[in-house]
Amino acid sequence: MSESRVFCPRCGDPVESPGEANGRTPLCLDCYFDEFSLVDAPDRIEVAVCATCGAVKRGKRWIDVGARDYTDVAVDEVTEALEVHVDAEEFSWGVVPEQVDQNTVRMHCTLSAVVRDQPVEREVTVPVLISRGTCTRCGRIAGDYYASTIQVRGAGRTPTDAELTGAREIVNEYVGEREAAGDRNAFVTEIKETGDGLDARVSTTQIGRAVADRVVRRFGGTVDESATLVTEDEDGDEVYRVTYAVRLPEFTPGDVIDVDDDGPVLVESAHGNLKGTRVTTGEHYEADFEDGIAPDARRLGRAMDAAETTLVTVEDDNAVQVLDPETYAAKTVPRPDYLDPAADTVPVLKSRAGLHVLPATAETD
Secondary structure (H helix, E strand, C coil): CCCCCCECCCCCCECCCCCCECCECCCCHHHHHHHCCCEECCCCEEEEEECCCCCEEECCEEECCCCCCHHHHHHHHHHHHCEECCCCEEEEEEEEEEEEECCEEEEEEEEEEEECCEEEEEEEEEEEEEEEECCHHHHHHHCCCCCEEEEEEECCECCCHHHHHHHHHHHHHHHHHHHHCCCCCCCEEEEEECCCEEEEEECCHHHHHHHHHHHHHHHCCEEEEEEEEEEECCCCCEEEEEEEEEEECCCCCCEEEECCCCCCEEEEECCCCCEEEECCCCCEEECCCCCCCCCCCEEEEEHHHCEEEEEEEECCCCEEEEECCCCCCEEEEECCCCCCCCCCEEEEEEECCEEEECCCCCCCC
8 A cells, every 4th residue: 555645846845744725735844935925015105194183094084093193103004004924823023113204104023923833033124104184074174164053042032141051062062972982074163152142063964963952952942954055065966054943942940921810930841841830829830732832921030030038927828928129018929839937038029910939949040
């Protein structure tokens, strides 16, 4: 019985452990390493870096790489470019960067691995040429680009300082969340206060809608949307700018309103439909569904305008006497159930509808 042997097709020496290499006769160890290339490295790498934010262009996209300087960029690009032989095991490498000039970093790479149980080490040098430019995002920011506008207005009034401050915070917080999540299209172009409220221009329509919805969730109100055709993109598709008009409720927590014949209401919420407390009885008030946040009413004043005055006497279950905070005359007024009969003083609001005792902890924001 004869022994079957396999010989190297290049040198003719016998191959001790031939195995199979894609159906072809394998090379002996010496011939294999004569042709072996541990890594495939490019002759040089050219990389575009945004001079403003440090993003790197890969293909058609700009990527935030978080590099501290251009040497870090060069290391990252070489790492991406090196292709290691499929037979390499226990691969490791080190790099020594050499700054040739302002735009060139020469990367001296030492690479090692185990191949067919043999240690292998190679050295390659890859020049990295860095060009500075402007990424799409920074170019848009510099050009005051925006895709949507959020307009914050009040129904029949101007927004309060708290509402304007809150709306501004919502814009910045939401865009900050998008940036932290890696959205390179997220930025604020402009926020400005006008005589009617606040206008914010942002980079995408998705951000505009999300901000408008958040403002309404915090303060109540409604959102109307309108689009304006501004141009066509490179593919011929129409490009629109969208305006999200936020209309804040006419009445806000802390308002005292004359809503019907059952007595004024201290507004406590303007979400869904308007809710509050009757200042004559202390009973809960809730607007009809069809009236929502805008019942037919007139504003008598704000809880913050209430003055502390003396509670003279409790006449009965329905009435008390208090001092008019302007004339100091004793006046009989309705007794709401939240009034503490043992109190020495109570907050009262004086309006064209008369004197009304307010809760000691009335919402004034």
